[in-house]
Amino acid sequence: MNKSEHVLNKLLVQLFNELLEIEHDALKNGPFSDLSITEIHTIEAIGMYTPRTMSEVASDLKITVGTLTTAVNKLIKKEYVTRERIEEDRRVVMIRLTKKGKLAYRVHEKFHSDMIKETIKGIDDKEEEILISSLEKLSAYFTYRYHLSNTATENK
Structure with missing residues (x-):
């Protein structure tokens, strides 16, 4: 590796690790300390406004529906998400955020917005x-x- 490649590698690894740590700390010290990073990203993938199928969300997160089911079960217990089957086809499961889930979504969105504003400041x-x-x-x-x-x- 030449000097530039070495510096870029070091910066990318450092940035990745620091972003994860900052996000983790913000969650643990914020109003939604009961959520993991994976759970807040699941909430983000579900989205604010329209119910989504389990398959759609799993695809967006690049995980299996089975893995998503485990995550959604935890979020349901924590009252961030609701799940329902549609009457036309009982195999299709729709998930949506509760009021609490939407608040978590907004707080997380603001965290990212503030982070970007700080990043480009100056x-x-x-x-x-x-x-x-x-x-x-x-x-x-x-x-x-x-x-x-x-x-x-x-x-x-």
Whole structure:
């Protein structure tokens, strides 16, 4: 690895770990300390306004419906989510956020909004454009690698 690659690697690992730690601390010290990071991300995937199927949410989270069922059961017990089967097809399970779940969603959304505002505070428009462009390229690379590795796994 050359010097730039070494620095970039170190920064990416450090940023990833710090983001997880900051998010974890914000949850544990906030009004929703009974939620894990995984649970708040499940709430985020369910969304605010319309009921969603278990399959849709599982797909968005890139987990199985069985794994999501376990998570949703915990969130139901904690009163963040409700679940119901639709009458037309009893196999289809719809989930939605409760009032408490929507509040958790909004608080988490504000946490991310504040974090982004702090991140770009003090940089000019050109630097912001470069940051966005760089992160889009990085995201595209990781998305490509993820799909490439999943395709290889499926073909085995």
